[in-house]
Amino acid sequence: MADVLALIDANNFYASCEQAFDPALIGRPVVVLSNNDGCVVSRSSEARQLGIGMGKPYFQIAAQLAQHGVVVRSSNYALYGDMSQRLMSSLEPFVAELEVYSIDEAFARLPRPRHGDLSAWAAELRSRIRHNLGLPIAIGLASSKVLAKLANRIAKGDRRHAGVFDLGREANPDPWLELTPVEEIWGVGRQLGRWCRLRGIANARQLRDMASGELRAKAGVVGLRLQLELQGVSCLPLEQAPSAKRETCVSRSFSRAILSEQELRQAVATYVVRAAEKLRRQQQCSGRLTVFARTSPFSPGFYSQAASTALAVASNDTAVLLQAALPLVAVIYRPHKRFAKAGVLMQELQSQEQLQHHLLAPLPEQEQQRRAALMQSIDGLNRRYGRGTVQWAACGIAPGWMMRREQLSRAATTRLSDLPTAWAR
Amino acid sequence: MPGRPVSLLLIGSLRSQRPSLRLPLAASTVAAGFPSPADDYIDVGIDLNEALIRHPSSTFFLRVSGDSMIDAGIQHGDLLVVDRSLEPRPGLIVVAVLDGAFTLKRLVRYHGRLRLEAANSAYPPLELHQCGDVQIWGVAIHVIHALTRHG
Numbered sequence: 001m002a003d004v005l006a007l008i009d010a011n012n013f014y015a016s017c018e019q020a021f022d023p024a025l026i027g028r029p030v031v032v033l034s035n036n037d038g039c040v041v042s043r044s045s046e047a048r049q050l051g052i053g054m055g056k057p058y059f060q061i062a063a064q065l066a067q068h069g070v071v072v073r074s075s076n077y078a079l080y081g082d083m084s085q086r087l088m089s090s091l092e093p094f095v096a097e098l099e100v101y102s103i104d105e106a107f108a109r110l111p112r113p114r115h116g117d118l119s120a121w122a123a124e125l126r127s128r129i130r131h132n133l134g135l136p137i138a139i140g141l142a143s144s145k146v147l148a149k150l151a152n153r154i155a156k157g158d159r160r161h162a163g164v165f166d167l168g169r170e171a172n173p174d175p176w177l178e179l180t181p182v183e184e185i186w187g188v189g190r191q192l193g194r195w196c197r198l199r200g201i202a203n204a205r206q207l208r209d210m211a212s213g214e215l216r217a218k219a220g221v222v223g224l225r226l227q228l229e230l231q232g233v234s235c236l237p238l239e240q241a242p243s244a245k246r247e248t249c250v251s252r253s254f255s256r257a258i259l260s261e262q263e264l265r266q267a268v269a270t271y272v273v274r275a276a277e278k279l280r281r282q283q284q285c286s287g288r289l290t291v292f293a294r295t296s297p298f299s300p301g302f303y304s305q306a307a308s309t310a311l312a313v314a315s316n317d318t319a320v321l322l323q324a325a326l327p328l329v330a331v332i333y334r335p336h337k338r339f340a341k342a343g344v345l346m347q348e349l350q351s352q353e354q355l356q357h358h359l360l361a362p363l364p365e366q367e368q369q370r371r372a373a374l375m376q377s378i379d380g381l382n383r384r385y386g387r388g389t390v391q392w393a394a395c396g397i398a399p400g401w402m403m404r405r406e407q408l409s410r411a412a413t414t415r416l417s418d419l420p421t422a423w424a425r
Numbered sequence: 426m427p428g429r430p431v432s433l434l435l436i437g438s439l440r441s442q443r444p445s446l447r448l449p450l451a452a453s454t455v456a457a458g459f460p461s462p463a464d465d466y467i468d469v470g471i472d473l474n475e476a477l478i479r480h481p482s483s484t485f486f487l488r489v490s491g492d493s494m495i496d497a498g499i500q501h502g503d504l505l506v507v508d509r510s511l512e513p514r515p516g517l518i519v520v521a522v523l524d525g526a527f528t529l530k531r532l533v534r535y536h537g538r539l540r541l542e543a544a545n546s547a548y549p550p551l552e553l554h555q556c557g558d559v560q561i562w563g564v565a566i567h568v569i570h571a572l573t574r575h576g
Contacts, residue, residue: 023562024525086482132483132510134562413485422505422520422529422565424491425548 004112004141004168005234007148008091008125009105011136011156011163014042017083018073020134021412021420029070033058036253037074037404074405080104082413086133094125099238107145109238112168122164142167145236146229149186150204154179177205177230187226192219204230248282250275251292251343255404258339264293265329266396271344272325273392276318277382279346280375285314287348289321291328296340305332314350317371318378321346322394386415477567483510485563487520487527494518494529497544503570505529509563515539518565523551527562 010016014032019025029047031040039057050068052061058072065072084103092098095108112118122139129137140152147167154176155165167173183193185204195218201207207215208230215223225235250271258264268291279286287310294304307328315321325344378390391397410418478484489503497518499505505520513519515534520527521541530541530551541551541559553559 023522023527026522026525026560089482128510132480134509416486416504419486419488419504420527421490422487422507422527424489424493424495424499424501424529424543 002112002143003096003109004118004166005143005145005148005238006095006108006110007101007105007140007145007152008108008137009152010087011138012042012044012048013084013104013135014075014080015044015047015073016135017080018071018076018409019044020083021079022409025071029068030073031065031070032073032075033407035075036255037406038253041075072407074408076409076411078411078414079409083133083135086413087129087135087137090129090132091125094121094128097238107148107238116169118166119164122166123162126163136163138163140165140167141169143232144229144234145238146186146226147173147232150177150180150184153184173232174205177208178203180204182207185226185230187222187229192223246347246349248275248278248284248286248346248349249343250278251341253341254339255402257296258342259336261329261333261335263396264333264339264342265326266394267342268293268325268329268344269322269392269394269396271342272321273318273395275344275346276316276321276375277379279316279349280352280379282349283352284349285316285352286321286346287311287314287350288346289325290345290347291325291332291342292345293329293332293339293342295337299338301337303334303337305334307331308347310348314348316352317375318392319371322392326394384415385417386411477506478508480508480510484508484566489529489568491529493543493545493548494531495545497531498570499529499544499565499568500570503568505565506567506569507563508566511564511566513561513564520562520565522560522562523556529565532561 015030018030018032019028025044027046028044029050029052030044031047031052032042033039034041037058039055040052040061041055043052043054047070050070052065052068052070062072080103087104088098088100088106091106091108095110097109099107101107110118110121113121118141122141125139126137129135138152138156140148140150140155141164142148142151151165151167154167155161155163167176170176180203182188182196182201182203183190185207188196188207196202196207199210199214201210208227210227212224212227215227219226228235252267252271254267258267272289275286275289288308289311290306290308292304292306295302309324309328311320311324381390382388410420412418412420474481485507487505487507489499489501489505492501494500499518507520511517513532515532517532519530519532519541521530522528523541528541531544533540533542533550535542535550539553541553541556543550551559
């Protein structure tokens with residue numbers, strides 16, 4: 001029998017993680033806010049039932065949330081990242097191949113048993129993840145990735161499916177495809193969605209059956225592949241090993257507008273420090289870096305500027321990257337502009353190993369090793385005792401523009417000082 | 426602020442980036458003298474994570490607060506290693522969710538019924554059928570007790 005493709009994802013992942021480590025939240029409505037406590041990015045099922053909308057700005061609904069006793073949390077990426085790794089490694093023994101697609105979803109391939117029925121397998125997987133990690137998951141099964149994603153949406157959409165839907169077992173998939181609006185198909189962007197609507201194509205069944213010549217003229221090979229996938233022909237392979245990143249970006253919105261060059265420097269320095277940390281974790285070095293900043297696009301006098309520089313030798317040493325990045329701040333800074341966001345982009349990434357024996361190395365090899373050890377120690381301290389334990393002075397001390405995370409829960413699975421309490425009383 | 430030096434915590438001034446050309450000559454060390462008789466027996470050392478934790482993805486750490494498990498050797502401030510994948514069986518020490526908090530007890534079968542017992546006579550047992558909604562969160566597999574203040 002042919003293989004099955006599965007899309008497995010955690011329901012309300014961020015809110016579920018919060019509930020898993022704070023038993024006071026079990027059964028209560030919980031919402032998690034985006035960076036800067038901006039808008040709602042995750043809702044527990046209890047919060048969903050209260051009719052709290054996804055993506056709603058927090059300040060607009062704060063009163064409504066308080067009135068319903070909704071627990072509000074800032075995004076706790078330390079916790080979600082750790083739980084994501086635990087989730088993915090727990091899925092592995094259940095499938096033949098796994099592609100981690102995002103923090104809370106994975107594609108998988110597994111053989112279909114002779115009798116065809118995977119419901120026992122799915123039930124076992126769901127109960128295992130629920131039991132071991134406290135996370136509810138949904139599983140969509142079909143013969144292609146696009147259909148697996150569509151099946152997952154059906155699994156979650158209707159309680160009667162109990163979190164599992166196997167499109168491959170349906171004698172006639174058409175009614176299910178008709179249930180899926182064209183914009184909700186994986187791979188259909190806003191533009192293609194609009195184009196489809198204009199042609200009267202409203203759902204997945206219609207897209208599957210439309211003349212392929214027309215689709216090809218609009219969306220090329222990508223469109224044809226999408227159509228084949230909808231027909232159940234698997235054309236998108238599983239990507240098991242994530243390809244090495246070619247760029248790394250760190251950017252954030254500020255909690256309030258930044259007017260002074262000094263504060264903009266501090267912000268950029270903070271993002272450089274973060275990006276350097278990421279590079280070291282990825283064992284990569286950056287050959288070029290770009291610094292950018294902009295004002296709010298919703299205010300008059302919109303201003304956006306970027307500046308870029310090449311490094312003599314690619315590096316992931318925070319001091320080297322800071323030295324390269326900070327002079328660029330003076331280039332992009334304009335007085336009287338109210339900066340709302342800034343970031344750094346690390347480009348031309350190369351693997352650290354390739355660089356180790358570079359003949360043009362700016363520092364003697366011994367000195368290089370000493371600096372690498374220093375960076376390692378700083379990363380180790382910050383990992384162990386929390387980010388910012390060892391701080392670069394260029395980042396400023398307790399800056400006022402720092403991301404707002406006022407309702408942050410603890411790093412319950414990754415930091416010794418933040419462990420949940422087991423009461424012996 | 427052109428011309429103002431960047432001040433850095435912890436780290437000395439960075440050497441100027443002179444693009445010096447360095448040609449590595451003999452990079453490998455030459456073995457001189459006798460080889461260590463232990464060379465063939467080198468082990469990688471002991472990793473407590475590996476030794477104590479069978480299911481890393483479902484194992485979590487909690488901090489103990491209180492003295493109700495003292496007779497089971499679990500003291501206030503100890504580090505508790507909890508495996509959520511294990512089935513809670515009578516006799517095991519478990520983390521239960523009680524009144525919205527993680528509570529440490531021993532699961533015991535008593536006169537045919539399950540109950541949660543403390544390991545300290547000052548605390549009465551809890552009959553499971555009387556406590557309403559009790560969920561067993563995980564099974565405690567190790568306790569790590571520091572013997573010095575710096576442990």
